[in-house]
Amino acid sequence: MIAVSKSSLSAQENGAKSADAYPRPLVTVDIVLFTFTEGELRVLLIQRKHPPFEGYWALPGGFVNIDEPLDQAAARELFEETGVSNIYLEQLYTFGDPQRDPRGRVITVAYFAIMSADAAEKTRAGDDAAAARWFNVYDLPSLAFDHERIIKYALVRLRYKLEYTALGFLLLPEEFTLSELQQVYEVVLQERLDKRNFRRKILAQGIIEDSGRLRYGDHRPAKLYHFTAAAIELEKARRRFP
């Protein structure tokens, strides 16, 4: 537990006091990684092996190195804990309630990440050391710290994204049917959508295209689509700003 001398340091004008005089919080990154498999929207969680919250499930994440940009810290932690790199990752929100970690003041910069379903399959293999599992977002176990709140906020962000930037396909494998894509939207937004309107709207955006291939199943085969390279570039550009 970090010793806290309450309010001994009421702040003054910018830089009036030497920076070294201020007590320093710990800073972590936590990543909410979504994917969509077996008809479920899922989040990756890791079971903690040490106190506090030993045995509880928690978001992947960890301490930020002192010389490391935040985005890089998030990418690194995710790589270390899932073996996956090069995925969609953006800053979500910073949670800094003084009581959120029993060890003392720990501020966490939460990140929002999306992984395709096929990459998620591979991930599971890499789970050798740490116990990592995908959980249905709507059926989570007891979580460590304030991680449930963080996930709920990430879910709100995901809904916003799907509503007006067509990124649903990032959750799916490279090739997918329109029905699968519609199911993603329905599960994430928690509402039923009209098939004809959905198809028209998605196709009008020009971000996915017919691959020419078909998926054969129990009934009439379905056309397989994949997203266009333009769509990915467009999103990268949008996200480049802050």
Next chain:
Amino acid sequence: MIAVSKSSLSAQENGAKSADAYPRPLVTVDIVLFTFTEGELRVLLIQRKHPPFEGYWALPGGFVNIDEPLDQAAARELFEETGVSNIYLEQLYTFGDPQRDPRGRVITVAYFAIMSADAAEKTRAGDDAAAARWFNVYDLPSLAFDHERIIKYALVRLRYKLEYTALGFLLLPEEFTLSELQQVYEVVLQERLDKRNFRRKILAQGIIEDSGRLRYGDHRPAKLYHFTAAAIELEKARRRFP
């Protein structure tokens, strides 16, 4: 300057290492406070009296106390430096480039704030100690740290807000004319708007109403409007989440 032992601390599984073993960055809050006066969108800046960036203009802000929530730190810093409380304040983004502060690793949680024009007038009186001034966002001086980048990002956020949540009135005094409100939108969005369409759209949202009073000026008097209590509650509810 903070001593940094590069990568001596490659992270491991959650909590595997004692939290105390990690070097701690400093954490600050910085506030981008907007108002609209004399036909200009303005940001409040404070002139630094100490190194680094002595004499440069910078965003109001300062170190987060060890036992203080982030939102409260932002509100406190703003109060200490402007004497104003109870204004619109929300978290913007966390900037953590290791090079952003020459003193060492300083992570800043940036906040986005809006102040009404009449409150902004009063603020100026409270500027006894620190040199604080309002600057046109489109004509800023050289800024300390990465504060120019932070302001640019806040401006993007402000544009989003005006585009689909009608918060423009928060920048204006309690009573205002529709022409004034339109000017706010035009200056923020940097585009010319159609007078009739603008009025129809704003009034359709039901967030402002005719006060029954008139403003007399050089020409035909203009109706004065004020926002409805419902509008404020609605926004508070929206903002309650994260």
Next chain:
DNA sequence: ACAAAAGTGTTGCCCTTACACCCATGC
């Protein structure tokens, strides 16, 4: 043949946009 999911068009409504003139006041 039948069960099951894939696929496909049209219509009405609303919201958005474009656009031009009269009104009330100060000087």
Next chain:
DNA sequence: GCATGGGTGTAAGGGCAACACTTTTGT
């Protein structure tokens, strides 16, 4: 009486929501 900003309505087009039947396969 004239200059100036305040104030108002309408028509066309585009996007969105509602709605039901045919097609293709596996069994």
